[in-house]
Amino acid sequence: MPPKKILNAKQISTIISRLSFQLIEDHNDFNQTALIAIQPRGVLFAKRILKMLNKKSIDVDLGILDITFFRDDFRRNQRSLKANRTDLNFSIENKTIVLIDDVLYTGRSIRAALDALQSYGRPSSVQLLNLIDRRFSRELPIQPDYCGIQVDSRMNQKVIVKWFENDNEDSVYLIRHND
Amino acid sequence: MTNNLSINHLLGIKYLNQKDINQIFETTDHFKEVINRKIKKVPSLRDVTIANLFFENSTRTKISFELAQKRLSADVINFSSSASSVSKGETLIDTVNNILSMKVDMVVLRHPSPGASVFLSKNVNSCIINAGDGTHEHPTQALLDAYSLKEKIGSLKNKNILIVGDILHSRVAMSNIYAYQKLGANVKVCGPKSLIPKYIESFDVKVETNFLKGLKWCNAVNMLRIQSERMSDSYFPSTRDYVQQFGLNKNKLDSINKEIIIMHPGPINRGVEITSEVADCDQAIILDQVENGVAIRMSIMYLLASKM
Numbered sequence: 134m135p136p137k138k139i140l141n142a143k144q145i146s147t148i149i150s151r152l153s154f155q156l157i158e159d160h161n162d163f164n165q166t167a168l169i170a171i172q173p174r175g176v177l178f179a180k181r182i183l184k185m186l187n188k189k190s191i192d193v194d195l196g197i198l199d200i201t202f203f204r205d206d207f208r209r210n211q212r213s214l215k216a217n218r219t220d221l222n223f224s225i226e227n228k229t230i231v232l233i234d235d236v237l238y239t240g241r242s243i244r245a246a247l248d249a250l251q252s253y254g255r256p257s258s259v260q261l262l263n264l265i266d267r268r269f270s271r272e273l274p275i276q277p278d279y280c281g282i283q284v285d286s287r288m289n290q291k292v293i294v295k296w297f298e299n300d301n302e303d304s305v306y307l308i309r310h311n312d
Numbered sequence: 313m314t315n316n317l318s319i320n321h322l323l324g325i326k327y328l329n330q331k332d333i334n335q336i337f338e339t340t341d342h343f344k345e346v347i348n349r350k351i352k353k354v355p356s357l358r359d360v361t362i363a364n365l366f367f368e369n370s371t372r373t374k375i376s377f378e379l380a381q382k383r384l385s386a387d388v389i390n391f392s393s394s395a396s397s398v399s400k401g402e403t404l405i406d407t408v409n410n411i412l413s414m415k416v417d418m419v420v421l422r423h424p425s426p427g428a429s430v431f432l433s434k435n436v437n438s439c440i441i442n443a444g445d446g447t448h449e450h451p452t453q454a455l456l457d458a459y460s461l462k463e464k465i466g467s468l469k470n471k472n473i474l475i476v477g478d479i480l481h482s483r484v485a486m487s488n489i490y491a492y493q494k495l496g497a498n499v500k501v502c503g504p505k506s507l508i509p510k511y512i513e514s515f516d517v518k519v520e521t522n523f524l525k526g527l528k529w530c531n532a533v534n535m536l537r538i539q540s541e542r543m544s545d546s547y548f549p550s551t552r553d554y555v556q557q558f559g560l561n562k563n564k565l566d567s568i569n570k571e572i573i574i575m576h577p578g579p580i581n582r583g584v585e586i587t588s589e590v591a592d593c594d595q596a597i598i599l600d601q602v603e604n605g606v607a608i609r610m611s612i613m614y615l616l617a618s619k620m
Contacts, residue, residue: 216339248355
């Protein structure tokens with residue numbers, strides 16, 4: 134199966150501005166809100182959201198959270214072990230936290246992120262924002278609060294999000310797993 | 313990227329390659345961030361049981377390992393030989409196999425006999441971490457020394473490091489030499505001739521008998537303790553004599569007109585190998601070494617556990 138492009142640059146940019154406006158509607162001036170991007174792939178997406186919010190003269194903290202040490206598949210498969218940088222230099226105590234990641238699939242990364250977040254304090258609430266929701270494939274009761282698009286995909290497929298900063302294009306592809 | 317430590321046990325720095333050391337250091341950076349959080353604990357090793365078997369006294373290493381294990385959420389059992397069946401004549405393999413039959417996954421071993429951990433790794437079915445075996449190696453200490461030094465002065469490539477004191481009886485010296493050399497540093501040792509092993513030059517390590525000359529040459533000096541507990545003979549005329557020749561004090565430090573990093577693996581004998589004034593000065597990174605010890609050990613156990 135050839136890779137199928139499911140989003141192009143223009144569609145991604147439309148989604149980012151729509152998601153930003155949804156955030157603005159819910160969070161007013163953002164003085165009790167902080168954004169937290171999940172390493173590694175939520176970071177570039179979150180920076181785009183932040184840029185859009187900044188354009189609307191909204192200033193909000195963006196933290197970066199690594200979940201490697203909180204994963205539930207450590208010692209259970211050959212997946213990546215390599216930790217990434219965490220950069221959370223503000224207090225999350227009593228704030229509304231918007232967790233940002235590119236693709237929501239089984240929900241296990243988000244569970245790990247919720248655990249990791251606890252090490253930094255007790256937020257008043259936590260919301261989830263995703264670019265892609267691979268619906269009907271959840272293994273845990275986790276749903277996004279803000280979602281770019283929903284995608285129906287099979288187990289042997291994979292969603293690849295490319296960002297201009299790394300790959301010279303903004304696009305989202307659906308590929309077969311070992312392509 | 314998947315885990316790629318080339319080893320299944322940490323028996324000595326001798327068995328590590330440079331890539332392993334760099335991977336351990338990189339993971340240590342992340343664990344250092346973890347132990348500075350409000351909640352200093354991650355759940356990575358919650359299904360791993362670790363036995364700390366200490367057949368020899370230890371304060372720092374034991375506490376540091378135990379803390380590292382708890383911060384990784386591992387289950388820990390502690391054993392010290394004074395309160396065990398070893399005094400009833402049990403062999404090392406039997407003691408360890410008995411503990412392992414209670415489903416222990418990893419063993420941290422400190423033992424007075426050189427090679428004890430290598431021996432154990434060949435005879436029991438468990439991941440072994442050497443926490444010091446006699447006068448042989450003390451790999452976690454060397455890794456934390458090199459990590460702490462790297463934190464201060466950057467890459468160790470082509471840096472000069474002087475190790476001073478009882479090289480003959482020191483496992484720290486052996487492991488340090490391997491670690492610094494693998495990271496590209498030049499190593500010299502310094503001390504009374506009677507405390508420098510004859511084979512040392514075969515490790516590509518030069519001997520410096522003039523302490524001041526050595527200090528002028530180096531970027532960092534690692535001061536070792538005189539291990540009187542391992543000495544059956546007298547190796548130098550008197551402690552007073554030793555202090556005058558090889559003790560590090562403010563005067564000697566001032567006379568070289570150069571800022572060098574001062575390290576000590578502990579325990580310090582204040583006034584013997586190093587004066588209080590020097591041990592507590594800004595150039596000394598002795599307490600940084602202790603802090604980094606926890607993160608280094610977390611990193612090693614985490615990386616080894618992923619291979620079990």
